[in-house]
Amino acid sequence: DAKTTQPPSMDCAEGRAANLPCNHSTISGNEYVYWYRQIHSQGPQYIIHGLKNNETNEMASLIITEDRKSSTLILPHATLRDTAVYYCIVSLFSGGYNKLIFGAGTRLAVHP
Amino acid sequence: ETGVTQSPTHLIKTRGQQVTLRCSSQSGHNTVSWYQQALGQGPQFIFQYYREEENGRGNFPPRFSGLQFPNYSSELNVNALELDDSALYLCASSDLRDNRPGNTIYFGEGSWLTVV
Numbered sequence: 001d002a003k004t005t006q007p008p009s010m011d012c013a014e015g016r017a018a019n020l021p022c023n024h025s026t027i028s029g030n031e032y033v034y035w036y037r038q039i040h041s042q043g044p045q046y047i048i049h050g051l052k053n054n055e056t057n058e059m060a061s062l063i064i065t066e067d068r069k070s071s072t073l074i075l076p077h078a079t080l081r082d083t084a085v086y087y088c089i090v091s092l093f094s095g096g097y098n099k100l101i102f103g104a105g106t107r108l109a110v111h112p
Numbered sequence: 113e114t115g116v117t118q119s120p121t122h123l124i125k126t127r128g129q130q131v132t133l134r135c136s137s138q139s140g141h142n143t144v145s146w147y148q149q150a151l152g153q154g155p156q157f158i159f160q161y162y163r164e165e166e167n168g169r170g171n172f173p174p175r176f177s178g179l180q181f182p183n184y185s186s187e188l189n190v191n192a193l194e195l196d197d198s199a200l201y202l203c204a205s206s207d208l209r210d211n212r213p214g215n216t217i218y219f220g221e222g223s224w225l226t227v228v
Contacts, residue, residue, distance in 0.1 A: 032214045043202055043219040051214060087154060097168030098215060102154030
């Protein structure tokens with residue numbers, strides 16, 4: 001079962017920041033938060049991941065609350081090509097393997 | 113480009129047949145995982161291979177099996193295909209050299225399997 005809750009859909013205007021929320025209230029101390037996106041019929045694309053500190057890379061920023069029960073993915077200047085399903089995932093690391101448990105994701109539509 | 117390549121990209125099989133899907137992991141990655149994604153759903157974890165051994169498995173029956181080779185490439189085999197096996201099969205590679213959580217996991221573009 002997915003350990004995250006995301007809104008099913010969001011809209012964003014091109015050029016504006018897209019802020020995608022995620023709740024993971026049952027996250028454990030050593031579980032990471034991952035974000036992936038999937039553009040129609042393609043493989044999931046890695047965006048970013050973090051444990052408890054905020055993270056930033058060339059694609060996005062990840063803001064994790066201090067209690068780690070929620071996070072926000074920020075795309076600073078959304079473009080039409082950012083239209084995709086965005087998955088927030090809490091990774092289960094058990095027995096030496098990393099298992100990504102995907103939920104339904106958020107369908108982000110970026111419009112002109 | 114993730115460096116994870118899968119083949120074939122599309123294939124059609126008949127119910128009851130067997131299928132083999134192939135994956136080449138990103139250079140330097142020693143771990144391969146397989147996921148099944150049915151239409152309109154998120155990917156579901158099938159299993160993971162590390163150092164040629166299956167070291168984790170999701171809720172899939174034994175007719176789903178795999179192999180990992182010394183060069184870290186991998187195969188997913190599905191026997192006795194059922195109509196519900198129609199899905200996108202995704203391979204993901206990572207480096208568990210440090211055997212710790214939090215490593216980056218990269219996916220390939222997948223193999224579309226249609227069972228008729």
